[in-house]
Amino acid sequence: MAIKLFNTLSKQKETFIPQDPKKVTMYVCGPTVYSHPHIGNARAALIPDILYRLLLSYYPGDVVYIRNITDVDDKILKAANEQGVKPTEISEKFTDVYLNNMAQLNILHPTHQPKVTEFMDSIISMIHKIIDSGHGYVENNHVLFNTEKDNNYGCLSRKKLDEMIDGARVEVAEYKKSPRDFVLWKPSDNDSFGWDSPWGYGRPGWHIECTSMIKKIIGDDCTLDIHGGGNDLIFPHHENEIAQGSCISTSKYCNYWFHNGIVLVNKKKMSKSLGNVILLDDLLKEHSSSVIRLALLSAHYRQPLNWTEQTIINAKNLYKKLVSAVGIITEDMFYYAAEATYLPFSQCGEIQDILSDDLNTPEVINYLSRLAKTARNNSDDAMKLAQSMKFIGLDLAKKSYMNLPDDKDIINLIKQRDEYRIKKDFKSADEVRDKLLDMGVELRDSDGKTTWKYSED
Ligand SMILES: [Zn+2]
Missing domain, CATH: 3.40.50.620 (HUPs)
Structure with a gap:
């Protein structure tokens, strides 16, 4: 390549x-x-x-x-x-x-x-x-x-x-x-x-x-x-x-x-007279760097990028999916991927190939979306996703970005809900579920096990 x-x-x-x-x-x-x-x-x-x-x-x-x-x-x-x-x-x-x-x-x-x-x-x-x-x-x-x-x-x-x-x-x-x-x-x-x-x-x-x-x-x-x-x-x-x-x-x-x-911006050239100049300072106050990066990479670099409200919403939803999917990898693997800024690049395979074709970032975004779907059940894909995210400078950290709750807090709440359910206190159990939903976390019960993910809107 x-x-x-x-x-x-x-x-x-x-x-x-x-x-x-x-x-x-x-x-x-x-x-x-x-x-x-x-x-x-x-x-x-x-x-x-x-x-x-x-x-x-x-x-x-x-x-x-x-x-x-x-x-x-x-x-x-x-x-x-x-x-x-x-x-x-x-x-x-x-x-x-x-x-x-x-x-x-x-x-x-x-x-x-x-x-x-x-x-x-x-x-x-x-x-x-x-x-x-x-x-x-x-x-x-x-x-x-x-x-x-x-x-x-x-x-x-x-x-x-x-x-x-x-x-x-x-x-x-x-x-x-x-x-x-x-x-x-x-x-x-x-x-x-x-x-x-x-x-x-x-x-x-x-x-x-x-x-x-x-x-x-x-x-x-x-x-x-x-x-x-x-x-x-x-x-x-x-x-x-x-x-x-x-x-x-x-x-x-x-x-x-x-x-x-x-x-x-909304198909118009940015200008002071139109009052549509979007300053990076303002954007960084509201969104994490990863969300802004994904938004800016959504169009091919040689094309104009038409920035609308939806551009940042799409990026935010995608980033939530990515951090949620990458969350299934073990702590050790997570830190390996997070620390290895350059090291595993040669093993990164697909993302390097996609970018090598004239920096095809829209295809990178499709690739990350596909990986986010399979990564939940496949730790190899989760690892690939983590490395690919690092490759394009996205943060893997779930905390402190977009105010997402800490994993440990989520897991403790799920345990609490389990205890209520064992005691057949379903009212309290549902309250915990609603609380998690407010925090942006959805639960799914299947085969007696509860899994969670960040909700997508
Ligand atoms: Zn110059």
Whole structure:
């Protein structure tokens, strides 16, 4: 079995082959830290997290996963001006919020987490290299990338010239040689949000930030195995990254590009003006990380995810079924599965196979649902279920999630009910049954034995 990934560069599913089987490199564009992360940011972090876990199962210990923090950006400056604080106050605050949210969502730490502010020397030196290669020019206190010099420009998005001009985020400034040209360095008039450079006091453009951090970490002449991000980043951000990285290097910039789709709320794009932005902070107050993860994995990563009230209800019901089914395995096995974060991956079989087919998470959900049905009577399936849940970062613990009662309390109540039934005090026995029902536990009596499960709504 090998991993197959849809490569945006070739527009087809390809077998993933790292250049060096002992070292896989992956970079994912991280958040711009200027406000609270929403579910779109959560999906953009969770999809690479699933891919990272899958890669670790194939190449344990050999995956270099880089996810940056964009702490220099116009959006940060705008938020700072609006709130009358220093830009660093905004970026530091929201870096903390982001990392906290990610930890709560059980997203694994990347191997490297570079911040733009810590890579300013590398950014300036890369801009020098681009100018030296003949691909950059200085005009009107800006440094710009000359796209006319790049014959490959457009290779990722495959956009035509006029589409690229329409798609450019910035207004076409008159000092640009071509409207497609993009900023590498621009002047800053904010005393606390700029750096000295050979081209004056200023700050870098967004695209050069990612390319510089990647090259500083993996080396100028190294090719990145995988680069990911939301599909809104394909153009111009990733197109420009390729242009910048290619002109200063003898190597291809990146072999596999993967992009995740957008999150819609009731089929609409999230926006402040519509008031439909779902913040991760709010979601985490109401739901466990496992429920949120299942909800976000319910659609295939390349498709848009349409978030509705039902999305989270379905995830919650599924998670209840899973924890209930996995509850039949013995304590020893349970702890083995819970502790073994990476160890049994190679023995995990089916879930690894399903994910290896271009991260087919909807099929993972079908698989978990099927296992939940058979696991109640089959401890091998229960064990498989526990391991599969761990594989995609779900919690096995039954307590403290969704306020589910503790097993021991349930069992004690069932014993109490048995005693009432022996004494033929059926009224009290029924009261215990109702109490359990209120706690979300259903009982079933058959062949003189009582079994229980978490109720499903
Ligand atoms: Zn980026």
